[in-house]
Amino acid sequence: MEALYPRLLVTHFAECFEFYNAVLPQLVGAKLIKGTAAGPYANWDVDDQAVLVLFDRAVMAEVAGTAALPATAAPAQDAVMFVCRVSDVDAGLRLCLRNGATAVAAAVDRPQWGPNLRTAHLRDPAGTLIELQSY
Numbered sequence: 001m002e003a004l005y006p007r008l009l010v011t012h013f014a015e016c017f018e019f020y021n022a023v024l025p026q027l028v029g030a031k032l033i034k035g036t037a038a039g040p041y042a043n044w045d046v047d048d049q050a051v052l053v054l055f056d057r058a059v060m061a062e063v064a065g066t067a068a069l070p071a072t073a074a075p076a077q078d079a080v081m082f083v084c085r086v087s088d089v090d091a092g093l094r095l096c097l098r099n100g101a102t103a104v105a106a107a108v109d110r111p112q113w114g115p116n117l118r119t120a121h122l123r124d125p126a127g128t129l130i131e132l133q134s135y
Contacts, residue, residue: 005050013039015125
C-alpha cells in the first residue's frame with residue numbers, strides 16, 4: 001500500500017496554487033509534479049512521494065453529487081489542518097505571509113505540546129488551517 005497524502009478541495013484554485021507553488025519548495029523541499037494555476041488539479045512531491053494535492057472543489061462536487069449544496073459552511077471550528085514540519089518556523093511563517101497566507105497564531109514555543117516544539121498557525125488563500133512546526 002502506498003502512503004496517503006492530503007488532497008485539499010479548494011474554492012480559490014488559482015490563488016491556492018500560486019500560494020503552495022511559492023512556499024512548498026522552500027518549506028519542505030516539494031517539487032511541482034503536475035498542474036498549473038488553471039486547475040483543476042496540481043500535486044507536489046518530495047522524493048517521489050506526494051506531499052500535497054490541490055483539487056478544485058466544484059469539480060469534485062460534480063463527481064460527488066453535491067454541486068447544488070453551498071460551497072462554504074457557516075462559520076465553525078476547523079475540522080482539518082495541513083501540518084508542515086519545517087526547519088525554521090519563523091522564516092516559514094514570513095514566507096507564507098509574503099505569499100498570501102493570513103496569520104492565525106504567531107510563532108511560539110509550545111513545550112506543553114512536545115519537547116522543543118515551536119509552531120505557527122496560518123490560513124492559505126482558501127482558508128485551510130496550516131500549522132508550521134519544528135522540534
